[in-house]
Amino acid sequence: MITSSLEKNQKLDRWTRIIGQRLLELTAILSIIFLYLPIIILVIYSFNESRLNAVWRGFTLKWYQSLFEGVAGQADIATQQIWNALFNSLWVGGISTLAATVMGTLIGLAMERFRFQGKSALEALLFLPIIIPDITMGISLLIFFSLLFQLIQTLTGVRLVLGLPTVIIGHIAFNISYVAVIVRTRIAELDPTLEEAALDLGANEWRTFYRITLPLIVPGIISGALLAFTLSLDDFVITFFTAGVGATTLPVFIYGMIKLSVTPAINAISTLMLVASLVILVSSLALQRQKT
Amino acid sequence: MNAVELVGVSKVFLGKNKREFRAVHQVSLQIPEGEFFSLLGPSGCGKTTILRMIAGFELPTTGEVYIQGEQMRDRPPFHRPVNTVFQNYALFPHLTVAENVAFGLEMENLPRQQIRTRVGDALALVRLNGLEDRRPRQLSGGQQQRVALARAIVKQPQVLLFDEPLGALDLKLRKEMQLELKHMQQQLGITFIYVTHDQEEALTMSDQIAVLQEGKVLQVGTPTEIYEQPNCRFVADFIGESNFLVGRVIEQDSGGVVVLVDETLPISIPCSETFPVGKVVTLVIRPEKATIHPAHYLDQPCLAGIVTEVVYLGTDTRFVIRLTPQSTIVVRRQNIYRSNLDCFAIGESVQIQMASDSIQILGEGQLLPSQTFTASRRENR
Numbered sequence: 309m310i311t312s313s314l315e316k317n318q319k320l321d322r323w324t325r326i327i328g329q330r331l332l333e334l335t336a337i338l339s340i341i342f343l344y345l346p347i348i349i350l351v352i353y354s355f356n357e358s359r360l361n362a363v364w365r366g367f368t369l370k371w372y373q374s375l376f377e378g379v380a381g382q383a384d385i386a387t388q389q390i391w392n393a394l395f396n397s398l399w400v401g402g403i404s405t406l407a408a409t410v411m412g413t414l415i416g417l418a419m420e421r422f423r424f425q426g427k428s429a430l431e432a433l434l435f436l437p438i439i440i441p442d443i444t445m446g447i448s449l450l451i452f453f454s455l456l457f458q459l460i461q462t463l464t465g466v467r468l469v470l471g472l473p474t475v476i477i478g479h480i481a482f483n484i485s486y487v488a489v490i491v492r493t494r495i496a497e498l499d500p501t502l503e504e505a506a507l508d509l510g511a512n513e514w515r516t517f518y519r520i521t522l523p524l525i526v527p528g529i530i531s532g533a534l535l536a537f538t539l540s541l542d543d544f545v546i547t548f549f550t551a552g553v554g555a556t557t558l559p560v561f562i563y564g565m566i567k568l569s570v571t572p573a574i575n576a577i578s579t580l581m582l583v584a585s586l587v588i589l590v591s592s593l594a595l596q597r598q599k600t
Numbered sequence: 601m602n603a604v605e606l607v608g609v610s611k612v613f614l615g616k617n618k619r620e621f622r623a624v625h626q627v628s629l630q631i632p633e634g635e636f637f638s639l640l641g642p643s644g645c646g647k648t649t650i651l652r653m654i655a656g657f658e659l660p661t662t663g664e665v666y667i668q669g670e671q672m673r674d675r676p677p678f679h680r681p682v683n684t685v686f687q688n689y690a691l692f693p694h695l696t697v698a699e700n701v702a703f704g705l706e707m708e709n710l711p712r713q714q715i716r717t718r719v720g721d722a723l724a725l726v727r728l729n730g731l732e733d734r735r736p737r738q739l740s741g742g743q744q745q746r747v748a749l750a751r752a753i754v755k756q757p758q759v760l761l762f763d764e765p766l767g768a769l770d771l772k773l774r775k776e777m778q779l780e781l782k783h784m785q786q787q788l789g790i791t792f793i794y795v796t797h798d799q800e801e802a803l804t805m806s807d808q809i810a811v812l813q814e815g816k817v818l819q820v821g822t823p824t825e826i827y828e829q830p831n832c833r834f835v836a837d838f839i840g841e842s843n844f845l846v847g848r849v850i851e852q853d854s855g856g857v858v859v860l861v862d863e864t865l866p867i868s869i870p871c872s873e874t875f876p877v878g879k880v881v882t883l884v885i886r887p888e889k890a891t892i893h894p895a896h897y898l899d900q901p902c903l904a905g906i907v908t909e910v911v912y913l914g915t916d917t918r919f920v921i922r923l924t925p926q927s928t929i930v931v932r933r934q935n936i937y938r939s940n941l942d943c944f945a946i947g948e949s950v951q952i953q954m955a956s957d958s959i960q961i962l963g964e965g966q967l968l969p970s971q972t973f974t975a976s977r978r979e980n981r
Binding site for chain 1 (some may be wrong): 677678681684
């Protein structure tokens with residue numbers, strides 16, 4: 309009698325455990341669907357025959373084809389504009405990543421290796437671009453540039469306008485922080501006696517940096533750069549405020565197109581960007597995980 | 601010529617809140633060429649800071665460091681004829697064993713062929729041939745230690761600095777490496793400056809030892825001098841085990857002194873130094889220098905006491921003997937025979953015999969006020 313009731317209890321326990329587990333799995337699956345369904349639909353519709361996004365009319369590669377005709381310069385104006393916007397994005401991303409990586413690395417090094425006045429203040433300031441809303445940053449950059457341009461005009465008579473250079477400066481401004489933070493964690497993991505050992509073995513400061521410090525923090529630098537590049541490609545708000553006329557990056561262009569009409573070529577190019585971002589993200593993570 | 605000389609070297613660090621911390625205070629040392637010289641002291645005594653000032657990682661706040669007679673103040677680490685073996689080895693993780701060892705030679709811009717031969721020789725010296733292409737993390741602790749050694753030796757420095765290099769190894773390997781290092785030093789004939797907190801290690805390896813405490817050098821001498829003639833209580837206490845009996849000089853003549861311990865126990869000691877009558881002194885007695893006998897075994901006057909503790913330690917047995925109500929003394933007896941382990945029982949009256957010159961008198965000490973004339977002792981090491 310006793311044993312059977314015990315068995316019963318055990319059975320019940322097992323069932324509750326299994327049900328709990330199933331429910332948990334279900335929640336996880338639902339959240340993942342919630343996150344990724346829109347993206348999956350986007351990818352599917354990039355192969356849609358129809359001009360309208362709403363209806364499925366069968367499989368086609370023509371939007372991709374039209375994109376690649378755009379490279380050859382044979383496509384319609386709209387596709388051509390997509391390509392221009394993409395090139396603008398890549399250009400802005402490339403230049404701002406390069407500059408932000410160099411500056412962010414130097415700041416990260418200084419923060420981790422030296423003691424100086426106002427270090428804790430700089431530390432707080434460094435996090436600011438990461439935490440303040442993009443809209444604030446965008447507006448402040450816009451005001452800054454217009455004041456600066458006014459000043460230059462009154463002083464020299466040269467009239468400057470917003471364009472790709474201002475976008476690049478804006479992107480550098482927020483990317484420096486990300487790079488600096490990532491590089492800094494990498495340097496913090498670095499044993500300072502390694503640098504002392506190099507000095508001890510006859511390497512001067514420059515050779516120590518070049519032969520020991522740099523190779524050991526390169527994974528951090530690259531992963532910082534990759535993050536900066538994706539953030540730059542992705543940015544809409546700050547670009548929108550600092551771009552001016554004619555300096556349209558892909559996100560800004562797509563936003564403009566939605567108001568008129570969306571050609572499925574947008575779906576195609578978004579899918580391509582998604583794939584590129586994934587590749588970058590995965591390699592960035594892999595580099596961050598790499599042990600010294 | 602001295603390989604390394606420190607003249608009045610002090611180092612003050614600025615801590616948080618701008619509080620000054622004096623790590624090294626007025627240290628002057630002469631380290632002769634070709635010597636194995638140890639800096640010995642407890643952690644925080646400034647020994648590593650001294651080493652770092654010789655290597656050039658820290659600059660003395662005051663005073664000067666000379667290496668081979670040359671002043672080093674304006675010389676960065678990479679222009680000093682010394683190399684360091686670091687505590688954690690500091691091997692470059694992204695380079696192979698051979699590349700690690702070659703690094704210092706590449707910095708001298710030597711021809712590739714010469715680098716290869718010298719790296720091979722250095723690795724042969726530390727018996728690591730065949731591991732050239734391994735990464736440091738693929739090596740055991742002992743092997744990493746050898747790579748660090750090879751990397752420093754290959755530079756053929758005038759002086760090699762060691763910052764507790766054996767600290768991370770297990771006891772057996774450490775003992776092996778101690779002898780190996782000592783032999784290597786004799787073979788190469790370079791000056792070794794060796795930082796350690798392990799007194800046994802210092803005694804085993806050194807030609808000379810400097811004992812440090814709180815940034816000051818207390819005593820410099822050979823292992824025998826440091827052990828047999830400690831010049832202060834700290835040295836006697838830090839190196840080996842010591843009994844301390846504090847007392848007052850009550851008689852003094854050309855042959856020696858009589859010291860009254862705890863107002864009840866007179867001990868006469870031959871000594872050449874003169875101590876004025878009434879001066880408070882400390883007697884240092886090494887536990888192994890006293891022999892223990894049953895009561896009334898000897899006719900001559902000697903210390904008598906009662907056994908209060910017996911600890912069997914394998915190689916020897918440690919007896920704690922109460923001499924006066926306030927003072928006890930530790931005596932160690934080697935277990936020469938297998939059978940007589942327990943020939944003295946707790947509570948037994950015993951006599952303690954010592955060679956008359958085996959008691960060292962230190963002209964320092966403090967009698968505790970009123971009834972407790974407790975001579976402090978070390979029972980637990």
